[in-house]
Amino acid sequence: MTVPFLDLKAATAELSEPIHAAVRRVVDSGWYILGPEVEAFEAEFAAYCGAEHCVGVANGLDALKLSLLVFGVRPGDEVIVPSNTFIATNLAVSQIGAIPIPVEPDEATCNIDPARIEAKISPRTKAILPVHLYGLPADLDSVHEVAARHGIPVIEDAAQAHGARYKGKRIGAHSRAVAWSFYPGKNLGGLGDAGAITTSDKEVADRLRMLRNYGSSVKYRNDLVGYNSRLDPIQAAVLRVKLDHLEEWNGRRQAIAASYRARLAGSGLTLPAETNWGESSWHLFVVRHAQRDWLVRALAERGVEALIHYPVPPHKQQAYAGEAWTFEEQPIASRMADEVLSLPIGPQLSAAQAESVIEAVNAALAEDPAQRR
Numbered sequence: 001m002t003v004p005f006l007d008l009k010a011a012t013a014e015l016s017e018p019i020h021a022a023v024r025r026v027v028d029s030g031w032y033i034l035g036p037e038v039e040a041f042e043a044e045f046a047a048y049c050g051a052e053h054c055v056g057v058a059n060g061l062d063a064l065k066l067s068l069l070v071f072g073v074r075p076g077d078e079v080i081v082p083s084n085t086f087i088a089t090n091l092a093v094s095q096i097g098a099i100p101i102p103v104e105p106d107e108a109t110c111n112i113d114p115a116r117i118e119a120k121i122s123p124r125t126k127a128i129l130p131v132h133l134y135g136l137p138a139d140l141d142s143v144h145e146v147a148a149r150h151g152i153p154v155i156e157d158a159a160q161a162h163g164a165r166y167k168g169k170r171i172g173a174h175s176r177a178v179a180w181s182f183y184p185g186k187n188l189g190g191l192g193d194a195g196a197i198t199t200s201d202k203e204v205a206d207r208l209r210m211l212r213n214y215g216s217s218v219k220y221r222n223d224l225v226g227y228n229s230r231l232d233p234i235q236a237a238v239l240r241v242k243l244d245h246l247e248e249w250n251g252r253r254q255a256i257a258a259s260y261r262a263r264l265a266g267s268g269l270t271l272p273a274e275t276n277w278g279e280s281s282w283h284l285f286v287v288r289h290a291q292r293d294w295l296v297r298a299l300a301e302r303g304v305e306a307l308i309h310y311p312v313p314p315h316k317q318q319a320y321a322g323e324a325w326t327f328e329e330q331p332i333a334s335r336m337a338d339e340v341l342s343l344p345i346g347p348q349l350s351a352a353q354a355e356s357v358i359e360a361v362n363a364a365l366a367e368d369p370a371q372r373r
Ligand SMILES: *Cc1c(COP(=O)(O)O)cnc(C)c1O
Pocket: 059, 060, 061, 062, 085, 086, 088, 089, 131, 157, 159, 160, 181, 182, 183, 193, 194, 195
């Protein structure tokens, strides 16, 4: 491969010195659970998002689960999710005994279609969980409108949206709770698992702090049936270093996306949609083509690694076979799973590599005119 999909080693290498210094600081501090490094990251990330509070947890899946729990979602309750998402969105719901209710996306934006939500709301619906898929903000005002009519909270899955903006304001403070993942491959990623929730509701933040730490706010006093899901101080220290570079790194993603968009217009690919409300974090640059599998192979032959996000929608996963909510086919999500491919994008992708991607796509699509669409 001359153009890997994502080069995490290069990302760490670019910040090698400050990252090693940050890790060393924690190692030498003697403080290995929560503490000052976690609190500092929480304050800095909350400020970045424009939220009042940030609660660091162990990973993105836990960030979603604890957010649902904090709003009282219980076994048997229903939670609205997009039909096309990474499985974690559904797992967060089902692992607490609740039922994910899929709602199809808008064809163009690939995000939950607010116009389809109302029909799926029942007396058991306790939350709406939109995902900013690929980094493009969902149509939040429209989602909030439906949620408000039914008096239920909106919890955002922002695992792909660090630095994305909705109507000019960064994702992180538009809903009552916003769940984040800092998995290494995300726009803001640690050197291992990490996650957080941002909120501007102090009571929600306080309860989340208890839930992540055995349901306790005073040592050995347990007021809630909590979890062990704490953000690791070593990851917090690394994330503080990387947060300082997030805007610059997102800017590089944005530049690559702009050149893909300009140079692949007319290539036959369906390019990512633009909306008048959202600025993407460009976590992924996802295109569509009817002969997707052929195109992925043709790009690989030209040294370009394209991946598929995601090849199987949650309602078709073996893990959920037999669940009542999977009986209804989700044709848009299924078609997307057959047609999407993600081109390499990332802060360490060079201009020359981006050029190779553009040339490979255009050459592949020119090779067999029958494949052009
Ligand atoms: C990465 C991701 C998650 C889960 O994050 P983890 O930190 O891996 O648990 C959840 N939702 C979406 C949309 C993601 O992309």
